[in-house]
Amino acid sequence: MPEQNPQLAERIRIAMERANTPSQSELARVVGVKPQAIQYLLDPKNNATGSKHLVKIAEALKVSAVWLATGQGEPTDVSAPSNIEPGPDVRQGALYPLITWVQAGAWNGNCEAFTPYQAEHWYMSPHNLGPRGYVLRVRGDSMTNRQGRYSFPEGMLLFVNPDKDPTPGQFVIARREADNEATFKRYTVIDGKPYLEAINPDWPHKYLEMKPGDTFSGIVVDASFGTLP
Numbered sequence: 376m377p378e379q380n381p382q383l384a385e386r387i388r389i390a391m392e393r394a395n396t397p398s399q400s401e402l403a404r405v406v407g408v409k410p411q412a413i414q415y416l417l418d419p420k421n422n423a424t425g426s427k428h429l430v431k432i433a434e435a436l437k438v439s440a441v442w443l444a445t446g447q448g449e450p451t452d453v454s455a456p457s458n459i460e461p462g463p464d465v466r467q468g469a470l471y472p473l474i475t476w477v478q479a480g481a482w483n484g485n486c487e488a489f490t491p492y493q494a495e496h497w498y499m500s501p502h503n504l505g506p507r508g509y510v511l512r513v514r515g516d517s518m519t520n521r522q523g524r525y526s527f528p529e530g531m532l533l534f535v536n537p538d539k540d541p542t543p544g545q546f547v548i549a550r551r552e553a554d555n556e557a558t559f560k561r562y563t564v565i566d567g568k569p570y571l572e573a574i575n576p577d578w579p580h581k582y583l584e585m586k587p588g589d590t591f592s593g594i595v596v597d598a599s600f601g602t603l604p
Contacts, residue, residue, distance in 0.1 A: 384419045386443055390436040390450060405435045425497030429470050444470055444499060470497045471534065473510045479557035480550040482509065482537055482592050498532060502596045505538040509593070511548065511559070517573040518546075518559055525574060531600055533559065537593035546595040547571075552588030559595070 396402050399417060403410040408428055416423045416432075425444055426432070433440035438450040472494030474482070498510050511533045518527040525546070527533070533548070541547045547562045549571055560571035560583070569585040 382446055383423050383425065383444075384417050384421075386446060386450075387413075387416055387432065387436075390433075390438045390443060393438075393450070394436040396436060402432070402435060406431045425470060425472075425494065427470065427472065427494075427497075429497065440470070441499060444497060469503070469508075470499055471504055471508045471510050472497055473512065473532070476511065476514065476556040476558075479509065479511055479535075479548055479592050480555060482507070482557075483590065498534075500534045500597060502534060502536075504534055504536040504596060507537050509535050509537070511535060511557075513559065513598075517575050517578050518561075520574045520576060522576075523574060527559070527574075527598055531598050533595045534597040534599075535593040536596050539594050541591055541594045548592040548595065549585070550590050550592050551583075552586065552590075557592050558583075562591075 391397075391402060396405075399413040400410045403413045406413070406428055412426065412428065413432075415421055416426055429444050430440045433443045436443075439448055442448045442450045473496040474494065500508075500510075513527050513529050513531045513533060515529060519529070520526045527546075533546075535548055537548075541562045543562055543564045545562055546559070548557045548559055549562075550557050558571065561574055563570050563572045563582075565582070571583040571585060573581050573583075575581075
């Protein structure tokens, strides 16, 4: 079930008031989006969880992107003179959409058709995942290895950069031509042939040979369980 954030609309309104931005259309113009996009976020009935434009909205309203997206921390001081620009806050990172495994399998060809409202949730990452970065939630136990250096149990979030080419040993999201969904495995090469490896030592099909037509949908840059209570 998607996580809800009914207070997002209220935080945007607070930021608009403090920044003396009187209208939705004015904010949309500054951010570079259609007014309908701002209207959607401001309507509490939509329970919007976020938008790929939240960082730009935060910059336009001179508030913390972290506060705007999550409600954590405090908004920045927007009463400072307009000719004084705050320096970049590297802790803010960027927001990336949580997508489905089906969406991930088609991401390289169809991500431009993705709309912010299709995301289950939006997560912030201190890592640069590129302009097409996304987040997945681990399913199953194939990548769980409690005695190993790395373990990715079910429910863990994967932060993926789809614009980098993987090298052997990296954890990847791959799409097999025979499937409609993506899969999460470690990329390895055995006797010159590429394989997808499950790191669970008890997994029955530990190695899957990559076939012609199989493609990579990104490398996993980071993994976590998200914000804990």
